[in-house]
Amino acid sequence: MIAFDLSAGAAQQALSPAGIEFDAQEARARYATAVWCQLIEPGDSVAGRIIGARGPVAALEAVLADGEFPELTPKELVDARKRWLPRLSAGAVAGSLAAAAARGVTLLTRGDPDWPTQLDDLGAHAPLCLWVRGDASALRRLEASVAVVGARAASHYGDHVARELAAELAASGIAVVSGGAYGIDGAAHRAALRAGGLTVALLAGGADRAYPAGHTQLIDDVARRGVVVSEVPCGAAPTKWRFLQRNRLIAALSAATVVVEAGWRSGSLNTAGHAAALSRPLGAVPGQITSATSAGTHRLIREYGAQCITSADDVRELLGMPGETDAAAPGDGAYTGDATRVKDAMSTRVWRDATEIARRAGMAADVVGGILGLLALDGAVESGIEGWRLARIGG
Structure with a gap:
C-alpha cells in the first residue's frame, strides 16, 4: 500500500492554480488523470485498459493499494507497476498543473464537451487527456481537416507545395493539422495562419513550451489563433518515443493525412502508417524520381495505395468534398x-x-x-x- 492523497481536498488544492472550482467527484477525476499523465508514457495500452474499465480514480487507487486486476496478466501488472510507481510524485503533478495555469494551458479530459471523439478510435492507445493552449473548442470543428506532414529538411519544392496546399485548404474552411516542426510542418502552419484558417499543432513535449525553440513565435501564433495540443504534461521534454506517439494523434485527429515530402525512412511515414491503420484517407505528393526527399512519398503511392496529390482539389476529393476548380x-x-x-x-x-x-x-x-x-x-x-x-x- 502506497500512501498518496487522492482526496477531494488534495485534488482541489492541486487544481487551484487554474482558478476553476470543480465538484468533489470531478476534482478527484481530473487530479487522478493528471497523476496518470506523470506516471505513463503516451500510448501505454495497459494503463488505457484499466482506466477504461475502472476510471482514473479507481484504477489509480487499485495500483497504489497493490490491488488485483483481472483485466491484466500477472506479468503485465508487475511490469506496469515497475514503470509507473518510480514516477509517482505529488509535487511533480502540482508543478505541471501550476505551469499549465501560468501558460494558459487547459487540461481537457474525455468527459469534457470539447473532447475530440475521433481520438477514441485509438482504443486502448488513446490519450487519457489533452493539454490544450488556445481555443479548445476548435477541436470540435475538425470534421473537415487534413494533416499536412513531411520532412523537416524540406526542399524548396516541398516547402512551396506545403504552403500552396495549406493556404488553399485553410482558406476554404478545412483545418490544417501538423506537428509544429521545421520544414513541411512549419510551412503548413504558417500558410494556414496567413490564409485566416484554423490550424492545430500537436507537440511531442509539453504545450507550455515550443519545440523546436526556433518555432516559439510560430507556436505562440498558432495558440493565439488556433490550438496547440499535447498529451504529456507541461514541463515534459520531447523524446524520440513521444514524437512517434504524437504522430498517432496527428493521424487520428485529422479526417485525412497528406505527406508532402518524405525520405525513405522519414518519421512522416509513421504518421501515414497510423492513418492507414485507422482507415483514414491517405495522400502523398509526388516529386522528382531522383529526389531523395520524395522517395518516401513515392513509396506510399506505389506500395501503400496512397492517393497521388497534386492540388488542393485532390485533397478535397480525398475528403469526399467538391473541388474548388x-x-x-x-x-x-x-x-x-x-x-x-x-x-x-x-x-x-x-x-x-x-x-x-x-x-x-x-x-x-x-x-x-x-x-x-x-x-x-x-x-x-x-x-x-x-x-x-x-x-x-x-x-
Whole structure:
C-alpha cells in the first residue's frame, strides 16, 4: 500500500492554480488523470485498459493499494507497476498543473464537451487527456481537416507545395493539422495562419513550451489563433518515443493525412502508417524520381495505395468534398484551349501573379497576360494588388 492523497481536498488544492472550482467527484477525476499523465508514457495500452474499465480514480487507487486486476496478466501488472510507481510524485503533478495555469494551458479530459471523439478510435492507445493552449473548442470543428506532414529538411519544392496546399485548404474552411516542426510542418502552419484558417499543432513535449525553440513565435501564433495540443504534461521534454506517439494523434485527429515530402525512412511515414491503420484517407505528393526527399512519398503511392496529390482539389476529393476548380467552372463549358489552361493554373482563394500562372500553365508570360485581360472582361477572373485569381461564383 502506497500512501498518496487522492482526496477531494488534495485534488482541489492541486487544481487551484487554474482558478476553476470543480465538484468533489470531478476534482478527484481530473487530479487522478493528471497523476496518470506523470506516471505513463503516451500510448501505454495497459494503463488505457484499466482506466477504461475502472476510471482514473479507481484504477489509480487499485495500483497504489497493490490491488488485483483481472483485466491484466500477472506479468503485465508487475511490469506496469515497475514503470509507473518510480514516477509517482505529488509535487511533480502540482508543478505541471501550476505551469499549465501560468501558460494558459487547459487540461481537457474525455468527459469534457470539447473532447475530440475521433481520438477514441485509438482504443486502448488513446490519450487519457489533452493539454490544450488556445481555443479548445476548435477541436470540435475538425470534421473537415487534413494533416499536412513531411520532412523537416524540406526542399524548396516541398516547402512551396506545403504552403500552396495549406493556404488553399485553410482558406476554404478545412483545418490544417501538423506537428509544429521545421520544414513541411512549419510551412503548413504558417500558410494556414496567413490564409485566416484554423490550424492545430500537436507537440511531442509539453504545450507550455515550443519545440523546436526556433518555432516559439510560430507556436505562440498558432495558440493565439488556433490550438496547440499535447498529451504529456507541461514541463515534459520531447523524446524520440513521444514524437512517434504524437504522430498517432496527428493521424487520428485529422479526417485525412497528406505527406508532402518524405525520405525513405522519414518519421512522416509513421504518421501515414497510423492513418492507414485507422482507415483514414491517405495522400502523398509526388516529386522528382531522383529526389531523395520524395522517395518516401513515392513509396506510399506505389506500395501503400496512397492517393497521388497534386492540388488542393485532390485533397478535397480525398475528403469526399467538391473541388474548388469544379465549383468555379462555368456551367456551359465554353472556355477551351489556352483560356482553360490559364484558369486551371489559378485558384479562387489564392492570388497569383501572371508569371506564376504562366509557369503553372506551361505558357509564355506575355500570352498569359493577354488571356488574363480577356478573361477579366468576361468576369471569369479578377485582379488585385497581389495578382490574379478566379472570380468567385455569386460574388
